[in-house]
Amino acid sequence: HKTHKIAVIPGDGIGTEVTPEGVLALKAAAQRFGIDLTFEDFDFASCDYYLTHGQMLPDDWKTTLSRFDAIFFGAVGIPDKVPDHISLWGSLLQFRREFDQYINLRPCRLMPGIKSPLADRQPGDIDFYVVRENTEGEYSSIGGKIFEGTERETVMQETVMTRTGIDRVLKYAFELARKRPRGKLTSATKSNGISITMPYWDERVKAMHASYPEIDVDQFHIDILTANFVLHPDWFDVVVASNLFGDILSDLGPACTGTIGVAPSANINPEGTFPSLFEPVHGSAPDIAGQGIANPIGQIWCGAMMLDHLGHEDAGKAILDAIESVLAKADPSVLTPDLKGQGTTRDLAQAIIDAI
Amino acid sequence: HKTHKIAVIPGDGIGTEVTPEGVLALKAAAQRFGIDLTFEDFDFASCDYYLTHGQMLPDDWKTTLSRFDAIFFGAVGIPDKVPDHISLWGSLLQFRREFDQYINLRPCRLMPGIKSPLADRQPGDIDFYVVRENTEGEYSSIGGKIFEGTERETVMQETVMTRTGIDRVLKYAFELARKRPRGKLTSATKSNGISITMPYWDERVKAMHASYPEIDVDQFHIDILTANFVLHPDWFDVVVASNLFGDILSDLGPACTGTIGVAPSANINPEGTFPSLFEPVHGSAPDIAGQGIANPIGQIWCGAMMLDHLGHEDAGKAILDAIESVLAKADPSVLTPDLKGQGTTRDLAQAIIDAI
């Protein structure tokens, strides 16, 4: 059978602590399900690499990484070393764009044993996906500054949305909604205030809906949508959003499930022309890096999403089940401090690996 | 003593039901504190006006409204009648811009008797202001569409930020933080992704901080900031944000206090060159309009903010105290259905007026 070649990029901060655990969990699942995975580590896409080489990536990064079936990514960015807009635009955001990973898929799921900051919510009450457009929109680098250094100083930045770019993310979201039991899609908009791009987004949603008449579609302006994530998280099934709105909703959603430290995300090129990239939502967390106490669940859950993507949904599910069973046990000697335990990254990862 | 001339614009939907109650509450406070207020009603800035006249406002609206000291505004927009980007850009957003109401001030305050959707939060735990830039930024009407009707169709919209525009809202926010017991300011940014305008915003925050060294300043990217509103609402004191980010945060903040239906907002021209405008956050709520059950507290609280602005802080405080005392009593025969009571708009308003 086919071998899947995985590039491992730990990046910065706790990224370097959680990726090895994620790899161990993947190896355990691979062994159980008879899947062939090979791993290769890379030190680029980190601030240390930047400080040595003056750039975040080697010149031939695209050729190098194109040989892999997927990228297993930790986290990037240490603002005290390198400004975020340099480290991020020079790595993660470039991968997303140049590998045309136009889907950013992020589950928001209330897990057993994790306390939601919302009152009276139980596992099962919150279980939806954010589908974020991942290559265009508000994250454009077009724009600049004029009248620099004077009172008239002005900066401009262009939001760019294309029919192709919008339609393909909508299609993915409608298809996903079709597979879900409730078959419901919510579109994030702001067409009452952002008067050019967002009405166009709405127009494309309406056009695409015509091809999926069985899907129940609603839309909310982003301001009230964030409010509804808090007030009515049970309303949502699949939420589709532009790059910026998706970024916001996919931090807020996991926050509502109490799991910002354990949420995964998948940057997907659905056609498989380029490798897809799997990274936890949590980031490099410089404040707790180096102490061995980072929660490895986000990274391990990323492994589950990666296996799903590679066609091994049974193995992906086994990892997710293992995570849930360890969380449900709620053993404080195993859980990391963010989950009110005294366990280390290693302890928690090993418990999950044992469960796999 | 001075007479304050107030223009009343009920607008659409429940705006027409709550503004008269707001006026009655203002009259009660004016009588008690010996303040001279006169009111004049206007039917423009409503969708019905648009359907009759083909425009949201009469040609001479600016001259007409400039004669007033403040505008007491209900809500605008009925998307089934007139698309939001027409009704809003043709009224509220135009007022904000042409009357240079560059501050949008929105309190987020957990009130007695109102249940927060957040677990274990008590009145006093959440009490902060969002200061939103209200005239520029992401709400620009510069941009357009190219290759219309083809596969290459592309829309662009410009975000525009000026040094003047940013500095004046930052100054207001720093001054406000200085008056607050904790003296803390949080800046909303997204400089890791929005790589031109937001790093500039950060730069101006840093420059302005030099003039206010005693203020404790921090910054969060908007994604994690929305998460922290839910996870740690007690961290915040004054939050300053761009037009779009402020829009989001000032819906999410009130949602976290369970009070989206009762939150007020002030659109302020601090120099007093133009009238300032006071409007509830809730909008026109077409779904419950015409039933007499809309919650009038947002509108009445707007009256309190208006009196503060006109220099009558004692009268403003009396209105807020009256609101809090009625909420604390929690009499279901008085509270409106959104607060789990059976009262009407009239019942709840009258209880507050009696308390004033």
Ligand SMILES: CC(C)[C@H](C(=O)O)[C@@H](O)C(=O)O
């Ligand atoms: C109605 C809409 C244009 C407006 C805005 O986005 O500013 C509203 O949401 C608000 O916050 O006052």
Ligand SMILES: CC(C)[C@H](C(=O)O)[C@@H](O)C(=O)O
């Ligand atoms: C680090 C940052 C540029 C990035 C983004 O905004 O896309 C992050 O917040 C994310 O969501 O992956």
